[in-house]
Amino acid sequence: MMEIKQTAMAGTLESSDIQITLTPIAGATEIHLDSSVGKQFGEQIKQVITETLASYKVEHVRVDAVDRGALDCTIQARTQTVIQRGLDQVDQVNWEVL
Amino acid sequence: MQNKVGREIPDAYLNDYALYESTKIGNPTIQKVAPKISVVKPGDEKLVASIEEAIDLAGLKDGMTISFHHHFREGDYVLNMVMDVIAKKGIKNLSIAPSSLADVHSEIVKHIESGVVTKVTTSGLRGKLGEAISNGLMDEPVILRSHGGRARAVETGEIQIDVAFLGVPSSDAYGNANGYKGESVCGSLGYAKIDAKHADKVILLTDNLVGYPNTPISISQTDVDYVVEVEAIGNPEGIGKGATRFTTNPKELRIAETVNQVITASPYFKDGFSFQTGTGGAALAVTRFLREEMLAKEIKASFALGGITKPMVDLLEEGLVEKILDVQDFDKGAALGMAKYEQQVEIDASCYASPYNKGAVVNQLDVVILSALEVDTKFNVNVMTGSDGVLRGAIGGHQDASNAKLTIISAPLVRGRIPTIVQDVTTVITPGDSIDVVVTEIGIAINPQRQDLIDCFTQAGLPVYTIEALQKEAEKIVGKASPIQFTDRVVALVEYRDGTLLDTICQVKD
Incomplete structure (x- = not known):
């Protein structure tokens, strides 16, 4: 398991982007999503975030995501970035999961 | 029952409506209707001091149908102004039949909540009003019609307008009006003309009262009951809001x-x-x-x-x-x-x-x-x-x-x-x-x-x-x-231009 050391953020609130904040917590991982396309793509967005967290073996985090209609590739990239920042490993990209 | 575009229409509407069949309208014989006229005799004056006085003289009562035009689009002042006076007078249970509604008309929400307005027919619904109606604000479904469909419904009496409140950029005191002379021009009065011809009572509101006779005559004195001078009927800059930018996208x-x-x-x-x-x-x-x-x-x-x-x-x-x-x-x-x-x-x-x-x-x-x-x-x-x-x-x-x-x-x-x-x-x-x-x-x-x-x-x-x-x-x-996800509750009916039922719109979930 990888431990998130600090609260981290990635992404913007521009349209077609997603802003993700990661906070370490004691309990199980929670995803809080606020999306302009939530009714149609909410589950899909959560799934991309969940899968990306799993690929880094990240647990015990609170994810706050504000989505403005980002495509899956963007959601994945922002999630990877916020994890690397949370792990304090921005200079050591984990190429294996990428 | 399913109609010919494959839409399931709830049985509740099958009594009042024929189902949509075809874009081909055929050659039916139809009957147009004409309005009731309260004769204006020589010596009578039409210019009245306030909107309230015009409403009283027109005999607006609970349960009637009133109309407006949307030529000022997002720049319209008339609908909100008139509705506020009507609400203050305590008139309830009105049907409103504007040619369309814009964002600026979201104030109607409060009139629906207070029971002043209980029925709506329009071409457009947007902003807070559209949101509120989609979330179940009204008991009666809104009837949505095209511009041609509305003209048909007014001419055949499906929409019977008791009082039309029409903002006009210029008018004389006897009710000759057009849309392009004055401070607040909107150009054509194409939608308003139909209402002027078919409403029982026609009240013009203008911020540009000119000498008799005002020409060109778009709306004629023969169709107008009262004229009210107000400070402003609309902002011409609001007509093209968001519509006229040349794209670089x-x-x-x-x-x-x-x-x-x-x-x-x-x-x-x-x-x-x-x-x-x-x-x-x-x-x-x-x-x-x-x-x-x-x-x-x-x-x-x-x-x-x-x-x-x-x-x-x-x-x-x-x-x-x-x-x-x-x-x-x-x-x-x-x-x-x-x-x-x-x-x-x-x-x-x-x-x-x-x-x-x-x-x-x-x-x-x-x-x-x-x-x-x-x-x-x-x-x-x-x-x-x-x-x-x-x-x-x-x-x-x-x-x-x-x-x-x-x-x-x-x-x-x-x-x-x-x-x-x-x-x-x-x-x-x-x-x-x-x-x-x-x-x-x-x-x-x-x-x-x-x-x-x-x-x-x-x-x-x-x-x-x-x-x-x-x-x-x-x-x-x-x-x-x-x-x-929708609930089963219908919030709007979509008519095809010939008045058949094309689709229904339901309340959104949560």
């Missing part, structure tokens, strides 16, 4: 370029052709591209129709368009054109688009370019409900103008993560049978009913796809959307 320009290629490769692009465009960046860009082609090939249009924008008036000025038939102006520039050019001619909503008269101008139209929130693989178009199922659009003249010889829908494949080309539209507003070509940024799809156009555009080397292929391309980009 490369996707929109690409679509506009392709639309232009479709028009110029079609058999309809020849001297004396006619066309209509809507608002929005792509439509305005089409007008500019079309101008270059018309100059290059020495082709002139016999008329342009619609919803008029400044770029169309520029074509008139240049001599590339001989006449403009003008039911409404979409920006101040077009409104001012009404005063300047005698070839820019005002027509009323019935003449523009009603299916039930002795021939509307849309029957003579060659080419129309329309927009869409969604288009499905049956070519059905939705311009009314958003991707979340909420009311946020207007039918406008979409159903009416789409009976042109060449009906083009210009729409991007996707908007952000929202697909535009889908398997089934959320709401059917214009049946696919009247749509000929869909133009996106990657290519075009042609209705299989139009083999002539498939041959023509394939030969011209245009990027032709099937509509199913375009839908799959959209899905590849954004993924598969979950269907929007």
Whole structure:
């Protein structure tokens, strides 16, 4: 398991982007999503975030995501970035999961 | 019961409505109705001191139907101003039948909540009002009609207007009015003219009272009961809000370029052709591209129709368009054109688009370019409900103008993560049978009913796809959307232009 050391953020609130904040917590991982396309793509967005967290073996985090209609590739990239920042490993990209 | 566009219509509406059958309206015999007239005798005066006094004199009572026009679009002051006076007087249970509603009219929400307004029929619903109605604000479903459909309903008495409150940019004290002389011009009064002809009582509100007789006469003294002078009826700058910017968006320009290629490769692009465009960046860009082609090939249009924008008036000025038939102006520039050019001619909503008269101008139209929130693989178009199922659009003249010889829908494949080309539209507003070509940024799809156009555009080397292929391309980009969740409660009925029931819109969940 990888431990998130600090609260981290990635992404913007521009349209077609997603802003993700990661906070370490004691309990199980929670995803809080606020999306302009939530009714149609909410589950899909959560799934991309969940899968990306799993690929880094990240647990015990609170994810706050504000989505403005980002495509899956963007959601994945922002999630990877916020994890690397949370792990304090921005200079050591984990190429294996990428 | 399912209607002919495959929409399930709840049994509750089968008594009041015939189900939609076809875009072909046939040759039925219909009866028009005429209003009750309270005779004005020599010596009577029509100018009254306040809106309240006019309401009292007109005898407005609980349960009546009132109407407004939407020529000022987002710049309208009249509807909110009049509704506030009516609410203060304690009148309840009114039906309102404006020609359309804009964002600025969201104040109606409070009048619905307090029981002043209990029924609504309109062409458009947007903003907070659309949201509130989609969330179940009203007991009675809203009836949505096209501009032509509304003209039909008023002329046949389906909409019986007791009192029409019509804001006019100039009027004399005896009720001769037009829309293009004065401080706050809106141009054509095409929608208001129908109401003036058919309402039992007609009250004009003006901020520009001029000497008798005021000419040209768009609304005539013979139809007007009272005239009220008010400080301001609307802001002309609000007419074109968000509608008239020339786009620099490369996707929109690409679509506009392709639309232009479709028009110029079609058999309809020849001297004396006619066309209509809507608002929005792509439509305005089409007008500019079309101008270059018309100059290059020495082709002139016999008329342009619609919803008029400044770029169309520029074509008139240049001599590339001989006449403009003008039911409404979409920006101040077009409104001012009404005063300047005698070839820019005002027509009323019935003449523009009603299916039930002795021939509307849309029957003579060659080419129309329309927009869409969604288009499905049956070519059905939705311009009314958003991707979340909420009311946020207007039918406008979409159903009416789409009976042109060449009906083009210009729409991007996707908007952000929202697909535009889908398997089934959320709401059917214009049946696919009247749509000929869909133009996106990657290519075009042609209705299989139009083999002539498939041959023509394939030969011209245009990027032709099937509509199913375009839908799959959209899905590849954004993924598969979950269907929007609705309750069983109907919040709006969509009429086809002939008054048959085309679709119903339900309350959104949560």
